[in-house]
Amino acid sequence: MQKGTQQMRDWDKARKACESIKSDLLECNNSLWAIEKFDVTEDDSNWFNLQERIGGFQGGSVREIKIGTYTRLVRTRKGSNERIYSKTVMSDTTAETRDLLPLARDAKGEVLIGGLGLGVAIDLVMQDKDVKHVTVIEISQEIIDLVGKHFEDKHGDRLTIINADILEWKAPKNVHYDYCWFDIWDDICADNLKDMTKLKRKYAKKADKKGFWAYGECLRAQRRWG
Numbered sequence: 259m260q261k262g263t264q265q266m267r268d269w270d271k272a273r274k275a276c277e278s279i280k281s282d283l284l285e286c287n288n289s290l291w292a293i294e295k296f297d298v299t300e301d302d303s304n305w306f307n308l309q310e311r312i313g314g315f316q317g318g319s320v321r322e323i324k325i326g327t328y329t330r331l332v333r334t335r336k337g338s339n340e341r342i343y344s345k346t347v348m349s350d351t352t353a354e355t356r357d358l359l360p361l362a363r364d365a366k367g368e369v370l371i372g373g374l375g376l377g378v379a380i381d382l383v384m385q386d387k388d389v390k391h392v393t394v395i396e397i398s399q400e401i402i403d404l405v406g407k408h409f410e411d412k413h414g415d416r417l418t419i420i421n422a423d424i425l426e427w428k429a430p431k432n433v434h435y436d437y438c439w440f441d442i443w444d445d446i447c448a449d450n451l452k453d454m455t456k457l458k459r460k461y462a463k464k465a466d467k468k469g470f471w472a473y474g475e476c477l478r479a480q481r482r483w484g
């Protein structure tokens with residue numbers, strides 16, 4: 259088979275895996291985090307997709323959301339005025355799972371993931387028999403307490419979750435990663451590029467290949483707004 263045809267097939271397989279992945283976490287919460295189910299109606303979907311198409315800063319890739327029921331991870335915070343502020347940091351909408359395409363295509367062997375979140379990235383790579391073991395580095399002990407056991411029970415010895423800051427964590431000397439995926443940011447933003455450069459350097463020799471959530475979109479944001 260020609261190289262180009264093989265590449266097309268790899269992308270197609272990865273795209274199908276990303277489109278079909280759904281979180282199986284049940285609703286739960288603690289003082290900092292909540293797992294919630296939510297519906298995307300036809301109006302929500304049309305509005306979101308229209309905004310995506312007319313550009314925003316991404317201009318290039320289109321992240322669309324289909325109608326359906328989804329799961330999201332929400333960070334809650336009490337403001338100084340005692341009001342509760344909440345922010346969705348990850349969901350299994352089609353727009354978010356589409357962002358995992360590079361991971362679905364390239365992950366194999368020994369994999370390192372920065373950011374546990376909703377664990378969608380874990381479930382996605384674990385479907386692939388070529389993935390032998392996944393190490394997840396997560397900065398928030400509270401999120402590990404909330405969802406960690408669910409994934410450890412599900413994936414057994416193939417998964418290790420460590421509470422640490424991926425920007426500072428020192429990987430064991432005797433381990434080499436076939437693929438690293440970094441997804442530690444709440445939003446797509448040019449500022450993320452600083453962390454990405456740091457992680458690229460940090461794992462230059464330690465990993466064969468690296469992927470970063472929404473890297474292209476962050477670059478486009480930088481080009482547009484500096």
Ligand SMILES: C[S@@+](CC[C@H](N)C(=O)[O-])C[C@H]1O[C@@H](n2cnc3c(N)ncnc32)[C@H](O)[C@@H]1O
Pocket residue numbers: 347348372373374375376377378379380395396397398401422423424425441442443444
């Ligand atoms: C967007 S979520 C990750 C989503 C995840 N990839 C998934 O599939 O559900 C970002 C996660 O990264 C974590 N995080 C943020 N900064 C971090 C850091 N410096 N090191 C490790 N984890 C971090 C957050 O606590 C959060 O759980």
